[in-house]
Amino acid sequence: MEISQLVLCFFLLLLAFSLDAPHHCTDAAATTPPPFSFNFNFSNTYTYRLDDLRFEGTAAVHGATVDLTCDVAQCTTGRMSYGRPVPLWDRTTNEVASFATEFAFKIITPNDKARGDGMAFFLSSYPSHVPPKPSGQNFGLIAGDGENAGSFDRFIAVEFDTYDDTFERPKQIGDHIGIDVSSVADSINTTSLNFSRNGAMKASITFDNVTRMLVATVQFTEPPGSRSAAPVQVSAKLGDPRALLPPEVTVGFSTANGGTFQLDQILSWSFSSTLASPHPVIKGNHKKKGMAGKLAIVGALIFVLLVWSILSWWKWGSSRRDIDKRTGGVRQFKYNELAAATNRFSSENRLIGAGPFGEVYKGFLREMGRHVAIKKISKESRSEGSNRDFYDEVKIISSAKNKNLVELVGWCMKRRWNIFDFICWCREKANTIFLVYEFVDNSNLRVHLHEKEAVLPWTTRYKIVKDICAALVYLHHERCPFVLHRNIKPNNILLDREFNAKLADFGLSRSADKVGKARYLDPECRKTGKFKRSSDVYSFGIVLLEIACKKDENSYAKVWRWYIEKSVMQAADDRLRGEFDERQMERVIVLGLWCSQPNIDMRPTMQQAMDFLESDGPLPELAEPETSSRNEMPSDEYFAPGTGGFEDGSF
Template structure:
């Protein structure tokens, strides 16, 4: 956009700089005579913007029809039409009263249908000059020829005209001399002509005719001549002329010129094939050209000065930016942007291999290095200026260790002086890239949870030692040391020999004074040290905590790898029972025990009790005694009795919220105007009312839910931000999403959501559920997925909301969206969320009256699936982006990982098992009474029934 604006500015400058010359030329050189020439059989001779059509007039092929180009129509539908030149035509100079002489020539046909009686022609056409712009009067059909209203015998005011008529109606009753076809000159009337002459016929066998009309301003004579062509060229020409009164009293200085025609009781066609027009009037002489020259010089000089300053500033900014980047990156190899574009095939989706919090990653081949690379594009919104970029390049370029992913160099889009001169952008908006070595064997998360092949204990232990080696280097061998701040399985890459390579230093920082204070929320919440969440301070123990959680994931069962669960086994001295049972006991027990204990040690709530990475390495490599781990203070806090006062309860809540920010009640009341009805959000869930609030100190809006008091308030304390009244009313503080929810946009708003937006929403919901089901440890069930709980921001990004049912309700879900299997068994599983997700998919894609599973299944069997697509989408949808998730057999449903892969891939559709209810159009299995057992957080794993990857 900036480039376009600057180019327009440069063009304007050139024009204004030349303005004096243009002004002078306008003053000394007369404007050439006004003229145009249209051949309607050749579209290159005219432009549609040059013509104005009114009434029934229109272009048909190689000619213009003034009246309807169809036979047998009701004559009331074909009354009149006009075609005129759409721009004003100079008629006389208002100052000098000089009148233009003009001439016009046109070829035309008047065709009488065979079913018409020759004596009943109707009604004719005319060439006219009228007030600009052309306006066809109402009720001007029949003998009025589209020139005059039927109620009047003469025209005054805006409908005044001068015309040459080619009249085909026999109106001897009105003018006895006019016995049939006649040509005449009329001024402001169609009844009494200035001069008229009879014509043998305007339509001899549909022959072409040529008419020429001239006006001499010196004699005021208007002369019209008609000549036949072709087989009728021997017909004598017909002429008619008249002297006009003072033209300046007839019409304004600028007029509309054109043709008008009409039909009445009879029917005929009026066709114009070509038209030329010439006028001799010249534009008035420019008297104030000196003033124009002065203005042009002033503006042009000013623009020259602005452009000069612009160029100097652009050069200075370009030089300064390049120096800052070279200084900030400390001499790291710099790749040209076009080399990165070529290496990644223009950053195509086929080359995209991942996306992190700080940007997308594309695989590429750099011919300059002769090797495969991973190119990471840093998202603009993820950095403040280029500070993050400079920090990352400095950090990684100096870190060289075998278990760290190597940074090969960096690049920047638009780094030449031309880019800055033509498109001056702030540094923050510059596209920045990091180029890493390509590690070709995926990451630890994929191998632990997604791939069928099981990682042996020997490989897992090798990976553990590789991670420790990398962190010992970062924490102890570097000066100043480096914090990673986002250690998680997906950031641990594996090469073909399963050597661990610690990646994604997007959140890394050097720490000169031992601690980093950050106002940004960094890292992945599931692996983030609670102490960091509370204080915003990062140190080496923060990385140690994240590393401990990763160790527990490597060693333990999928559903028993949280710190709390493993701690219980440690207390009970049954630690081996949490070892990953998929290993079937094929592991070194000493190694397994030490890895699990090290994981617990690293996750100690008291940061002073955690080991350093050097101590962790020594612990694994030696056979010394196991450390004595301090018992977490929170391990028995939930068992305490209520005590003498409410203080104990308050402390318990503070502990269980894990350090998440607590707002004071007075602040919430002020933000919501004392919880006024004006601030109340539409709709209240089963847990309380919602209010919109504005926190001045934070400068942003929030959604605040008043949580209804219930016996299990301890669950509410797990929410994002919370506070409480003296009477222990809990409030939850959420981000405010300002574009309503999916249900409103699907069923209440008039504007239709296009398919591209709907598909984007589907992918966003899918991504959220993948995180809850597969990336959280332990996984989280939503249990109330429905359109109302899918909020949309102003860019229509979907935000999954209302986790109020995730662990605090006796009744869960809404009947329409609830898995029938849950109704039967009273147990909720991940497949229950998958079922609800599918019902939402059908609602997004299908017609309102055909979005039940049974109806869609019927269409699926008939291979007419696209018939259920919402009518309002008007064919915008993509057929392959539609059905799988709501199989009645829960073992046949996909996981959310598989659903995401299915949406992203172009592979074949899965073979769906036919449900027992497939022939019963309408209802899903019966609504049995729900059991409280629905709250059973069963950890199903249905992946074994499916391939781990859809191709």
């Protein structure tokens, strides 16, 4: 996502909160408070706060349920109630509320023959507490031993009785639901209901302020198939609630077990009253404070993100200017331009080569009207965090103008932006990079030396030698600071239709994880990890011997033996059938040995090498290397760069 789009999103978010804030404030300050209600789903902690509930005895939230008791004998009494007063009638207007409550619950009886007493939904004076010595037969609503029973709160309750109290209350046998008014022993009305299935149930209780009827309905909702069972209902006319309870009441659930026990659980609970909250001002202030706190937090976050976005925008612009400066202003292509030029980097008809740095594709830039070679340098082939080194290399490569160097047309960096990269803009991330070169249309020297059936004639080979030498003289001696190639080999010597040689890939090895094949890499460099101009000279010498000499596993050692025996012409490539200039052949072979001497102090500079090729001066007297130094050449394994530094003057 573009940074400008993110900034726009932040402004729109801020505007949305600004427009929405007055709406909340208006609700909080409304002159007519809404009817009182609440709704709790205990399987979702976002639907309730523990501050809204009061727990007594063994009652507590356990996972997705409120357990009023538990299925062990020690769990005797539990009560859960709404923690604030609930309106029942208005002291000023004498208006009585109609109310309704719904709750899902379970009564789990581990022993059907010795079950607990059950539970009750109740309304009582606010505040209300568990009385002393509560008994199971009274569901914890009044004292169990009968002492001072009349001194405790009056209540209205709907009981869910699971205790077989045949001998204690002969009128009722077995499980039942009933309606109680300040007494459990004498229920106003009861209806039988078998609780032994241990399944979840749904209960609804309503009171109509006109008819004064209290109606309780219960229905099993599980196990599956029980939904179709007919609900069980009990109802009773209560009379005037103002004579039974005060204006503000406590609503909740109460249970107690005697000598036996069971698990009583509440799964969800909702309650609504037609009267408004008895404390609208306090509630409104609470809402205002909560909303103000939320808006303050959101506003602070938006402010921080907005400031960070502005800094990111400035950093992005600064980074772009810095890149332009570091790369010398060479053209930076868009990824879509290169994808279009290569048929989206098709491997079928556009891939023309691959190497340690990545793949090379042939493309056509319609805007420029020319073919180009696009080298895809993957993240895996470069050192971690090497973008800055790469920018320096692009500047050096683009400023190197010589007919024997492949021209750099431009470059591209494909970035994968995500929100984490945007937030962490201070962290430089290695990306996939593309270098766009001129297209040299006659393959490379390795192909013409070793893969083509037609033998490359000596005149062409000698011209290639002079071209390579001229390119290295330019890099080593005609630039300030000088440039090291670091990866001279036949694959990087490209040829055009007239067999003019052009060096490619110069300078790229500095930020790569791999540099050069061991066959062409200076042994001294492999030991120390330090690249010098003499390292390029060594690679140049090995390439000269490959151009001029026979292809043999031990050719390097043999050429040295023939040189010592003063019969160096025996090393000449026999595929040429003697069709070559002997003076040129001799000087190229001797120069190859001179440049590839193990002792770096004995090697010539590239300027000396060019002078030697173009003159008729005497051949140098080369010191015979030790036997171990002129053994078989190394394999074509790639070597990683060492930790040593670079010669002064290199980029």
